[in-house]
Amino acid sequence: MPKVIIKLENDISTDDIYPGRYMATVLPSETPQFAFADRTDFNSRLRAKEFGVGSIIVGGENFGCGSSREQACSTLKGYDVAVVAKSIARIFLQNSINLGLQVVLCPEIEATEGDELQITEDRVLNTTTGKAFNQVKLPAARKGIMDAGGLIPYTRKLLLARVQG
Amino acid sequence: MGMTVVEKILARAAGLQSVSAGDVVEPKVDLAMSHENAALVINQFVEVFQGTGLEPVIWDPARIAIIFDHRIPAESPKTATNQKKIREFVAANGITKFHDIRGDVGGICHQILPEYGYVRPGYVVVGTDSHTTTHGALGAFSFGIGATEMASVWSLGYAVNIEVPATIKVVVNGEFPPFVGPKDLILKLIGMLTAQGANYKVLEFHGETIRKMSTSGRIAICNMSVEAGATSGIVPGDEETVRYLRDESGVEEAIPCVVPDPDAAYVRTIEINVSNLEPQIACPHTVDNVKPVQEVAGRKVQQIVIGSCTNGRLDDLAAAADILRGKKVAEGTRMLVFPASGKIFAQALDKGYLHDFMKAGAVVMNSGCGPCLGVHEGALGDDETALSTTNRNFKGRMGNPKSQVFLCSPSVAAASAITGVITDPRNS
Numbered sequence: 001m002p003k004v005i006i007k008l009e010n011d012i013s014t015d016d017i018y019p020g021r022y023m024a025t026v027l028p029s030e031t032p033q034f035a036f037a038d039r040t041d042f043n044s045r046l047r048a049k050e051f052g053v054g055s056i057i058v059g060g061e062n063f064g065c066g067s068s069r070e071q072a073c074s075t076l077k078g079y080d081v082a083v084v085a086k087s088i089a090r091i092f093l094q095n096s097i098n099l100g101l102q103v104v105l106c107p108e109i110e111a112t113e114g115d116e117l118q119i120t121e122d123r124v125l126n127t128t129t130g131k132a133f134n135q136v137k138l139p140a141a142r143k144g145i146m147d148a149g150g151l152i153p154y155t156r157k158l159l160l161a162r163v164q165g
Numbered sequence: 166m167g168m169t170v171v172e173k174i175l176a177r178a179a180g181l182q183s184v185s186a187g188d189v190v191e192p193k194v195d196l197a198m199s200h201e202n203a204a205l206v207i208n209q210f211v212e213v214f215q216g217t218g219l220e221p222v223i224w225d226p227a228r229i230a231i232i233f234d235h236r237i238p239a240e241s242p243k244t245a246t247n248q249k250k251i252r253e254f255v256a257a258n259g260i261t262k263f264h265d266i267r268g269d270v271g272g273i274c275h276q277i278l279p280e281y282g283y284v285r286p287g288y289v290v291v292g293t294d295s296h297t298t299t300h301g302a303l304g305a306f307s308f309g310i311g312a313t314e315m316a317s318v319w320s321l322g323y324a325v326n327i328e329v330p331a332t333i334k335v336v337v338n339g340e341f342p343p344f345v346g347p348k349d350l351i352l353k354l355i356g357m358l359t360a361q362g363a364n365y366k367v368l369e370f371h372g373e374t375i376r377k378m379s380t381s382g383r384i385a386i387c388n389m390s391v392e393a394g395a396t397s398g399i400v401p402g403d404e405e406t407v408r409y410l411r412d413e414s415g416v417e418e419a420i421p422c423v424v425p426d427p428d429a430a431y432v433r434t435i436e437i438n439v440s441n442l443e444p445q446i447a448c449p450h451t452v453d454n455v456k457p458v459q460e461v462a463g464r465k466v467q468q469i470v471i472g473s474c475t476n477g478r479l480d481d482l483a484a485a486a487d488i489l490r491g492k493k494v495a496e497g498t499r500m501l502v503f504p505a506s507g508k509i510f511a512q513a514l515d516k517g518y519l520h521d522f523m524k525a526g527a528v529v530m531n532s533g534c535g536p537c538l539g540v541h542e543g544a545l546g547d548d549e550t551a552l553s554t555t556n557r558n559f560k561g562r563m564g565n566p567k568s569q570v571f572l573c574s575p576s577v578a579a580a581s582a583i584t585g586v587i588t589d590p591r592n593s
């Protein structure tokens with residue numbers, strides 16, 4: 001069962017997730033080393049691959065606000081973690097869908113570090129506390145992108161359809 | 166039911182009679198802007214075409230703008246090499262709206278786009294920068310996207326799956342008191358709305374104060390709309406928009422403006438009167454932690470920054486120079502000035518403002534983002550405090566998570582430079 005590896009406050013900005021001074025590093029394969037670089041403990045635990053695939057970052061309101069830098073998503077995608085937050089800023093949410101980073105909107109979520117969460121179709125179950133929380137569905141309009149596995153394959157499909165059509 | 170200005174713009178761009186908030190549309194893009202992060206866009210763009218048997222061809226190179234501003238001149242071999250790759254791509258693909266590191270036509274992306282008339286009322290503008298909201302100042306629907314989404318736009322010429330945002334109407338009336346202006350207004354509004362109060366929505370600005378406001382002031386308020394979470398800020402195009410584009414950007418073609426219908430549907434209306442507005446300041450570490458300057462006056466400041474896409478224009482520099490002329494920056498305080506573009510730099514030089522700054526002890530830097538995002542110059546020491554006319558004060562924003570950043574107008578910054586402590590310009 002996936003565990004909560006960190007519990008964060010409201011208004012976590014992309015400067016926090018991926019500090020501006022690493023923005024010259026752009027390739028998705030190279031960005032993970034700088035995830036939460038200023039939270040040195042958490043960053044070194046991530047880099048040590050201490051956490052399993054599907055491990056969960058729990059955020060508060062307005063997660064991923066601020067800069068549009070996509071590295072904030074690719075850096076987390078690199079560890080195959082999921083984000084469960086009360087609400088998510090627009091550009092970060094869209095970037096996550098585009099890159100295939102798993103994000104879950106869960107306005108009432110209550111969880112602390114170490115709790116085990118089970119993410120189902122429409123709920124998040126905290127199996128440590130026994131409490132369940134409803135999810136807010138991601139925008140239906142984005143389903144096509146998610147089903148295609150991200151915006152790159154989705155765009156590729158549209159391009160090919162245009163040429164063939 | 167009538168349409169808001171953004172609904173009208175999106176309906177036109179999507180080839181529809183009408184749209185309303187919540188509809189999903191695929192609008193044609195009129196202008197697509199990137200800065201140094203074009204390096205990532207290029208990477209993703211090439212990947213889109215992989216395995217398709219198609220050549221990676223940009224839908225319309227004339228509609229792409231690339232401006233170097235975030236790290237200029239380059240601070241590292243890595244940045245320099247990214248910039249080199251972008252230059253090669255620009256040349257190979259015939260991208261004409263390219264602004265390299267230059268003292269004449271260079272500058273911050275959000276200043277260059279209006280300055281060169283690249284944005285017009287009614288346009289759909291996307292940019293790989295969250296402050297792309299800025300260009301709503303010219304009556305365009307303009308919003309930030311990620312690099313992969315930009316790669317998709319470069320390939321297709323339209324944005325996929327855009328949800329028509331709901332609109333909050335902001336009506337501003339009254340006359341600004343002395344030393345109070347657009348920056349104080351937008352800080353006040355962000356404080357009222359909170360950092361996510363306008364999430365997924367547009368702020369549409371109206372009222373006497375906005376109508377009389379210069380494009381420079383409108384740029385400042387639309388620029389910071391994103392700090393309340395807004396998808397975009399917008400001032401529907403009017404006489405001032407046309408004046409600016411004609412007189413300052415040299416646009417000669419017709420400039421039709423798009424305005425909202427009188428019976429447009431807004432989710433909320435906010436009315437503000439600025440007649441009694443006091444100078445405002447955003448305290449660490451969130452932009453919505455806004456207070457009247459008076460409440461934090463007296464606090465020691467080690468670094469003053471005047472510039473950025475928010476407040477680095479000629480009127481901003483004039484306001485600061487008027488306060489600093491003949492005075493000195495306090496001992497123990499350093500002041501950095503970075504005009505928003507080469508053109509503004511030259512104008513400020515002609516007007517003598519840069520001389521005023523230098524004589525006062527400030528360091529005048531090249532146009533660009535400079536210390537705003539804390540990547541290559543003007544970083545803060547541990548426990549130091551900066552007072553800045555920029556738009557973000559998140560922890561670590563100015564290069565050091567152990568420092569504090571306060572945000573204010575050029576007048577507050579200049580008055581505080583003289584005293585070395587946060588100072589209300591009305592008392593100086």
Ligand code: SF4
Nearest residue numbers: 296473474534537538
């Ligand atoms: S000046 Fe600051 S806010 Fe403006 S584009 Fe540059 S980094 Fe972004």
